[in-house]
Amino acid sequence: MVRAVVIGGLGIGIDTWSLVSLAAGISAVEAVNVRDRLRDHYRRRSSPGVRAKAYMDAGDLVPGTLGGEIVLDGVRRAGDGWILHDWPRKVEEAEFLAEHGQEPTVVIEPTLDESETMARLGRRCLHCRSTMHVYYRLPAVPGVCGRCGGQLGQPHEVTVEEIRTHREAAAALTAHYRGRGRSVRAVSALGEFDDVAARIAAIVSGST
Ligand SMILES: [Zn+2]
Structure with missing residues (x-):
């Protein structure tokens, strides 16, 4: 059975979820992500859904344990195989999954080189934090976000710090899994979008 974790790629942004969904379709497994599962739980007024909503309404982050509960439910429901996106983000969260018998068979890390990451994050929307892709979803008006109309352009030093933080977290997680x-x-x-999704799907399909 395929159990794949895709680490959230920096500068690939919300596109990673679309990529993962497409790759999951090709590999005939279920794509699971915490944000969508959370929405589904709230719609069904499940206990974790209601508790998570209370945190969000108060403007607080949903605690990792609650996120874990929701992810665990998602992967258990997926049954025949899953690709989990953007969770775990920390070693403790990876340990939580393992404690509940849900370890990935493969961990996939989408990567971009430094200059491409800098370029994409440098075009990030200051309002909705969406990043503009080089091949699709280009802004119709230069400097203006195609999603929300906000101003594009994240300061260089913010981008540098973001890359550093992300690399540290991703390195800790991959070292944990290699270990x-x-x-x-x-x-x-x-x-191109389809090519990247096909690359992910090939790894997923070859990991059984
Ligand atoms: Zn925007």
């Missing part, structure tokens, strides 16, 4: 004998595969996120 547990898991296969960790980097995949280039550069190129």
